[in-house]
Amino acid sequence: MHMRAEKKPDTKAGAAGGRKTKLKAIVFQAGPLIALVLLMAYLAFATSNFLTFDNLSNVARQSAFVAIIAVGQTFVILTGGIDLSVAAIAALAASITAVLLTQPLVLFGVDFGFVPPPVAVLIGLFIGVAAGAINGWLISKFKIPDFIATLGTMTAFRGAALLVTDGLPVPSFNAGRQLPETLIWVGGGQLFGVPVSALIALLCAAAGWYVLRYTALGRAIYAVGGNRAAAHSSGISISRTKIMTYAISGLLAAIAGIILVGRLNSANALMAEGEELRSIASVVIGGTNLFGGEGGVWGSIIGAAIIGVLGNGLNLLDVSPFWQRIAQGIVIVVVVIFDQWRRRSMTRV
Amino acid sequence: MNQHEILLKLENIEKRFPGVVALKSISLEVRAGEVQVLLGENGAGKSTLMKILAGEHPPTDGTIVVGGRKVPALTPTLATELGIGLVHQELSLIPALSVTENIFLGRMPRNAFGKINWSKAHADARHALEALGVFIDPAAEVRTLEVAEQQLVEITRVLERGPRILLLDEPTSALSDGERSRLFDVIRLLKQRGHGIIYISHHLSEIPLIADRVTVLRDGIVVKTLPADQADEETVIGLMVGRRLEEQFPKEKVELGTPVLVVENLASGTTLKDLSFTLRRGEILGVYGLMGAGQAEIASALFGLQAVNAGSVEVEGKRANFRHSSDAIAAGLGLISRDRRQSLVPMQPVGPNLSLSWLAGKSLLSRLDLTREREEGSRYISDLRIRPASTTHKLFFFSGGNQQKVILARWMSSGARILIFDEPTRGIDVGAKAEVFAVMSRLVSEGASILMISSELNELIGMADRALVMRGGRLSAELPRKEISQQNLLRYAS
Numbered sequence A: 001m002h003m004r005a006e007k008k009p010d011t012k013a014g015a016a017g018g019r020k021t022k023l024k025a026i027v028f029q030a031g032p033l034i035a036l037v038l039l040m041a042y043l044a045f046a047t048s049n050f051l052t053f054d055n056l057s058n059v060a061r062q063s064a065f066v067a068i069i070a071v072g073q074t075f076v077i078l079t080g081g082i083d084l085s086v087a088a089i090a091a092l093a094a095s096i097t098a099v100l101l102t103q104p105l106v107l108f109g110v111d112f113g114f115v116p117p118p119v120a121v122l123i124g125l126f127i128g129v130a131a132g133a134i135n136g137w138l139i140s141k142f143k144i145p146d147f148i149a150t151l152g153t154m155t156a157f158r159g160a161a162l163l164v165t166d167g168l169p170v171p172s173f174n175a176g177r178q179l180p181e182t183l184i185w186v187g188g189g190q191l192f193g194v195p196v197s198a199l200i201a202l203l204c205a206a207a208g209w210y211v212l213r214y215t216a217l218g219r220a221i222y223a224v225g226g227n228r229a230a231a232h233s234s235g236i237s238i239s240r241t242k243i244m245t246y247a248i249s250g251l252l253a254a255i256a257g258i259i260l261v262g263r264l265n266s267a268n269a270l271m272a273e274g275e276e277l278r279s280i281a282s283v284v285i286g287g288t289n290l291f292g293g294e295g296g297v298w299g300s301i302i303g304a305a306i307i308g309v310l311g312n313g314l315n316l317l318d319v320s321p322f323w324q325r326i327a328q329g330i331v332i333v334v335v336v337i338f339d340q341w342r343r344r345s346m347t348r349v
Numbered sequence B: 001m002n003q004h005e006i007l008l009k010l011e012n013i014e015k016r017f018p019g020v021v022a023l024k025s026i027s028l029e030v031r032a033g034e035v036q037v038l039l040g041e042n043g044a045g046k047s048t049l050m051k052i053l054a055g056e057h058p059p060t061d062g063t064i065v066v067g068g069r070k071v072p073a074l075t076p077t078l079a080t081e082l083g084i085g086l087v088h089q090e091l092s093l094i095p096a097l098s099v100t101e102n103i104f105l106g107r108m109p110r111n112a113f114g115k116i117n118w119s120k121a122h123a124d125a126r127h128a129l130e131a132l133g134v135f136i137d138p139a140a141e142v143r144t145l146e147v148a149e150q151q152l153v154e155i156t157r158v159l160e161r162g163p164r165i166l167l168l169d170e171p172t173s174a175l176s177d178g179e180r181s182r183l184f185d186v187i188r189l190l191k192q193r194g195h196g197i198i199y200i201s202h203h204l205s206e207i208p209l210i211a212d213r214v215t216v217l218r219d220g221i222v223v224k225t226l227p228a229d230q231a232d233e234e235t236v237i238g239l240m241v242g243r244r245l246e247e248q249f250p251k252e253k254v255e256l257g258t259p260v261l262v263v264e265n266l267a268s269g270t271t272l273k274d275l276s277f278t279l280r281r282g283e284i285l286g287v288y289g290l291m292g293a294g295q296a297e298i299a300s301a302l303f304g305l306q307a308v309n310a311g312s313v314e315v316e317g318k319r320a321n322f323r324h325s326s327d328a329i330a331a332g333l334g335l336i337s338r339d340r341r342q343s344l345v346p347m348q349p350v351g352p353n354l355s356l357s358w359l360a361g362k363s364l365l366s367r368l369d370l371t372r373e374r375e376e377g378s379r380y381i382s383d384l385r386i387r388p389a390s391t392t393h394k395l396f397f398f399s400g401g402n403q404q405k406v407i408l409a410r411w412m413s414s415g416a417r418i419l420i421f422d423e424p425t426r427g428i429d430v431g432a433k434a435e436v437f438a439v440m441s442r443l444v445s446e447g448a449s450i451l452m453i454s455s456e457l458n459e460l461i462g463m464a465d466r467a468l469v470m471r472g473g474r475l476s477a478e479l480p481r482k483e484i485s486q487q488n489l490l491r492y493a494s
Helices: A002-029 A031-046 A053-078 A086-102 A117-142 A146-165 A181-188 A196-214 A216-226 A228-233 A238-264 A275-285 A297-316 A321-347 B046-053 B076-081 B099-103 B118-131 B147-159 B177-192 B204-210 B233-241 B295-302 B325-330 B350-359 B370-383 B400-413 B430-445 B457-463 B486-493
Strands: B006-017 B020-031 B035-039 B061-066 B069-071 B084-087 B165-169 B196-200 B213-218 B221-227 B259-268 B272-280 B284-289 B308-315 B318-320 B333-336 B418-422 B449-453 B466-471 B474-480
Touching (some): A053 A196, A053 A275, A086 A146, A117 A146, A181 A238, A196 A297, A216 A228, A216 B350, A275 A321, B035 B204, B035 B233, B046 B165, B076 B084, B084 B147, B147 B177, B177 B204, B221 B233, B259 B449, B272 B295, B272 B466, B284 B457, B295 B418, B325 B333, B430 B449, B457 B486, B466 B486, B474 B486
Parallel strands (some): B020 B221, B035 B196, B035 B213, B084 B165, B284 B466, B418 B449
Antiparallel strands (some): B061 B069, B213 B221, B308 B318
């Protein structure tokens, strides 16, 4: 039949195009990693002390905070949302944990004494989950845009952190205990020569990868971000998916915040300001589609590493901090331009 | 006037979209004073061709000659300048503006100070409408008009720009018989004045009424152009479908079983007012209606995607009150929705799209069954001949027909027993259609039941055991298989 004769070359062309797009896809997917390697190679030649053990440990330790937040942010962005409140949640969880670790718990005038340190940490993590769940609930129950909801809660969570700490750094100079040594080790110490905080970041990423790859939640996240209507008509609960996603983001923010307390040996309500934007930048640099449905956590870890290495490298090259900000901004925009171009060329067969 | 003057000539027009070749090679000409009826199934390329002529899409290849001027592509402005006017299938009027404003959109008559001359505008609009034998208040807001009236306003608006070549894309789909004959009078008038008209229609019965020549499109090529007196229905259907009807509609005789879906006095949304029917095991129950007759809201209402205002639904003898699609899926329903884009996750390959419905009603913390997903993915790819036969390609790169097969596979794998097919063949090519119909036959012979909502008369005639016809949100007729015909479906629908 005429029609069939017409069809054949089409499918052949399709298959050849398929192989080509596959190869392209691999190259593009490795893009962020290639960028990181090139950046590191350049810095290794251009500076004398970039490629030293101390310096690399330092970069890893500093990047861990953003990397952990970025894992949660990846979940949120994959659903097509955005979480501006992550840094505020980190500060809130950090503040509450630090206060519980250094001061006796007094509720409604009753003194409960000191809370055991593990319980203090668990309460901090729980606060993170609850704060994230509030975000997800607001977004799905009242149908407000993710951006607006988390912009609002960002301010509110900071306010809550100020209330908890009374606006003062914790531990304060004149009262209460010091922070436990274990926490300081987690924040700044090393295990087998590797910063503990960086190990925890990798652990979080592995857990995130597992959830995205092997659980119903992970699949629902990709479906909601890839096509909300399809997810809905296939029986997936959008609101449950959203709430769990934001709760996970909140949990990871709390983990990052508590580790940061250990690293700085201090907490305050305004810590980590602006880090929400760096987490979003990490996710985008890592290749996750800002509109949802495509991407993954390992890319975001690489994105966080690129931002960390870039900052460190510019320091070593003695670039002024003002120029550093300009450079970081340019990198983000260039990456997004590249990403757009990549997507267009992928959809052109 | 030279009646044989060629107003428009297309040579080897080709149009590619990512992953789809919409037009392979289209060559045709339109002469002054003729009505050329353009026929073809959905997906044959008619609408793409219209969009190219209206300048909305540039062709990938080929040339267009309009009034002796050769152009590689048209823009909307150039098309208007060269005298091409398109009456869209979907109305492009602005509902909140008056009839007059819509007719003269952007060209309202003004006085010397630039102020709109309303009395002249209304008078001109009235005059233009009356020239078509239409009496509509020019000051009325368009949203207050009937669909048919809106259609006539749309035609008036296009004609006001003085086109020589008029493209009409299914202009009668929303018109009653009386309105239709009035439109045909207008078309004959335009013909006499030397306009060249391309008229797209699904109603083969209109050919003897209006056509001078008939051009049949199939899969993006012109199959044949023939004079109207040779274009009897059988010949034309044969050309459109490219095979005999029995091959296109592989309908099997299936013994009907007990009722599985009983719907009583269902009302939902704004158009579905009152619908009762019973669907039996092994049955394909067709539903037909013109635009706005309520059939478009049946699927959403039954599937828990939109609130039910009144009435009751029983599934396998149990009262069903679905509040979410997961309830419907749990009860054994499956939905092939009218818009594929509402069903697919385009950036995921076959497997995840297939297994999406398995997640319904499951805890989000449960583990995915990736082994089953892989196995069923490959099985359905070979079983339904999904092309490319790949488990790694994103669905974005699949053609419409193959995407549709993936959605079919989704519901087959979820074990759905009652399937709602809402316009199951919209925008897929003829070959894929036949495959979809074959799957439908297979499903009912295996004991499933299908509610087939369709605006394609041939499909309903070919596949349905029984057909419900809707009008104004209510049932207007229930036709047994032997009475399902174009005439009956259209008569009870309008």
